[in-house]
Amino acid sequence: MTLAMIKSRALAGMDAPEVTVEVHLAGGLPSISLVGLPDTEVKEARDRVRAALLTCQFEFPQRRVTVNLAPADLPKESGRFDLPIALGILAASDQIRTAGLADHEMAGELSLSGELRPVRGALAMAWRAAQAGRTLILPHDNAAEAALVKGLTILPARNLLEVAAHFNGQRALTPHQGAALGSLPAYPDLMDVRGQLPARRLLEVAACGLHSLLLYGPPGTGKSMLASRLPGLLPPLTEVEALETAAVQSLEGRFDPARFRSRPFRNPHHSASAPALVGGGMVPRPGEISLSHHGVLFLDELPEFDRRVLEALREPLETGQITISRATSRAEFPARFQFVAAMNPCPCGYLGHPSRPCRCTPDQVARYRGKLSGPLLDRIDLSMEIPAPTIAELQDAPTGEASAAVRERVMAAHARQHARQGKANAHLAAGEIDTHCPLDDRAAALLRQAMERMGLSARAYHRTLRVARSIADLAQEEVIRSSHVAEAVQYRRGLPTGK
Incomplete structure (x- = not known):
């Protein structure tokens, strides 16, 4: 036989299109x-495959x-x-049997010794392989991740020899029995x-409606501490949400099956570039906003x-x-x-501090916030x-309510x-707000007055209504009342004015 064809998968954004590896001698x-x-x-791969085949005592065709x-x-x-290139060479040179090859898909990086190393995007490949009705052969370290896709037979392998022995009928690969998934995640309380x-x-309120928020204040007041507690207040991920989150992380090779169902909490440094945050590259890959999908993206020191x-x-x-377009490719990622x-x-951090004076000029404060x-x-x-916080609050304040109690509400x-x-x-x-955010008369009048006095935009108007809707939901009210609007407006007061 001089021609062999092996099925594999590429990565294109969140998709894993089929690739046929054709080997001709x-x-x-x-x-x-x-x-x-x-x-x-x-x-x-030419050099890796040649070395792996020779190390495993196979013959590399002198053709x-x-x-x-x-x-x-x-x-x-x-x-x-x-792996598919190596198997194609072995099949084309009659060193392994070709029966059953068409029913399998495979992917894996080879070391020079023939060991299989894990690859990125195993979950996306498993999803598409299941749709195609084929068996998937993957490196052993990718098996637990791919097993999250139900209805798919996964054959994990540790090296090239095991895969060759499977197709030669000498020793069949053992199907993976299931992923070792973690229990409910432990978040900071x-x-x-x-x-x-x-x-x-x-x-x-932010957790109730999944709203975005900004915390500002002097250094050391607990802003980062508060932000890190937000994931623990959110409801558990659904099965679909957990799979979507795992699929994005799989594209970066960072998915840990033990943290399946954990909400991501990403905290990139302020020196991060735009491609690092939104994604990019010659072959588009997800950035921090996509790796935060169904989780929290926390940007500390925002003006920096x-x-x-x-x-x-x-x-x-x-x-x-987010849609990332390049000259030769285009990819969409969830965010x-x-x-x-x-x-x-302010730049020094102590504007408005009760005991430490601020050393910044009004121009410095304006430039800082102008970013x-x-x-x-x-x-x-x-x-x-x-x-x-005062010393009395730190030493004498009673223990606060636990995350579990807040999460129930x-x-x-x-x-x-x-x-x-x-x-x-x-x-x-915007078109759904009128239907799902009904206001009583006093609430409507208060919101109209706030719009005029604060100069809110149409976007801010809609966002204020969404927040008021969340506050009403926490109060188990179907109609938004003036107290709900008043609290929502307070949260839109924005940054404090300069010195």
């Missing part, structure tokens, strides 16, 4: 060439070997094609926060981020997805994250100043939202 000087739009990592990765117009990247009762209420980086957040905050930011009130554009701040639902509010509208309040479209 012909006369001529011994050589191996790869065609089909391979990148540098794929081209290097002209042509490997075609079809379709030819689909970019191919990473070392995932090492809100009980650790002393005092800060208004901020605790703010977190509860490059302004262009922050402006890139504007569209994903509205749409819940339905809860945005949380923290900042100091945040109006359109970005307009997309933040809630904001609050976090004052410096939040889950009850989420249940009302999904029964009423099928989504969280923060995700209500």
